[in-house]
Amino acid sequence: MKSSNGDNLKEHKLVGKLVKDGEVIDHTIIKGYVGKSSSDKKIRVYLNLRFNQYVEVNKTDILHAEEVAEDEMEFGGTCMWIRKDAEMNFVTSITQKAQFIEGQIVQSQLRLSQLSRLYGGLALANTGPVSCGPILSIAEPGCPQVPKSLIPKPEGGCE
Numbered sequence: 001m002k003s004s005n006g007d008n009l010k011e012h013k014l015v016g017k018l019v020k021d022g023e024v025i026d027h028t029i030i031k032g033y034v035g036k037s038s039s040d041k042k043i044r045v046y047l048n049l050r051f052n053q054y055v056e057v058n059k060t061d062i063l064h065a066e067e068v069a070e071d072e073m074e075f076g077g078t079c080m081w082i083r084k085d086a087e088m089n090f091v092t093s094i095t096q097k098a099q100f101i102e103g104q105i106v107q108s109q110l111r112l113s114q115l116s117r118l119y120g121g122l123a124l125a126n127t128g129p130v131s132c133g134p135i136l137s138i139a140e141p142g143c144p145q146v147p148k149s150l151i152p153k154p155e156g157g158c159e
Contacts, residue, residue: 017064018081026084027063030055034078049074052093061086 018025032045037056047053063081070076082088 014064014066014081025063027081028084028086029079029081030057031068031073031079032077033075045078045080054091056089056091057082058086061088 018027030045030047032047032055033049033051035044035046035051035054037044039056041060042056042058043062044054044056047055057080061083063083065078065080068077068079
């Protein structure tokens with residue numbers, strides 16, 4: 001039983017792992033389905049039930065983990081509190097037939113990837129479907145810009 005002054009109250013285990021010296025450890029939360037990684041030092045957290053999107057996390061960066069009930073997440077799962085400064089690999093897997101890479105859009109993206117390597121590994125990110133408007137953006141702020149003359153223009157009169 002609890003005493004009237006709270007002397008018998010215990011610190012919650014989550015607080016014990018996420019708060020140090022009265023300061024909250026900077027963290028992010030991921031919910032998903034835990035699986036094995038190709039490295040013993042990491043785990044995979046699958047983000048959907050198609051298992052085609054996952055995050056690889058170093059085990060040492062996990063501050064705390066709790067099972068999630070099936071009524072909150074289909075088939076249950078795991079909620080993890082991960083250090084905010086942790087390096088994680090986000091992977092999306094798409095299966096396509098080889099002929100898919102013959103298309104004009106993919107070929108232009110492949111050329112940009114090659115240009116990226118020539119310009120010091122610039123991180124180019126696809127911002128959405130090809131339409132009139134920006135196709136590419138620099139993924140990291142402060143990266144040098146790719147010369148506009150090297151970026152292929154979309155077909156159909158868009159600029």
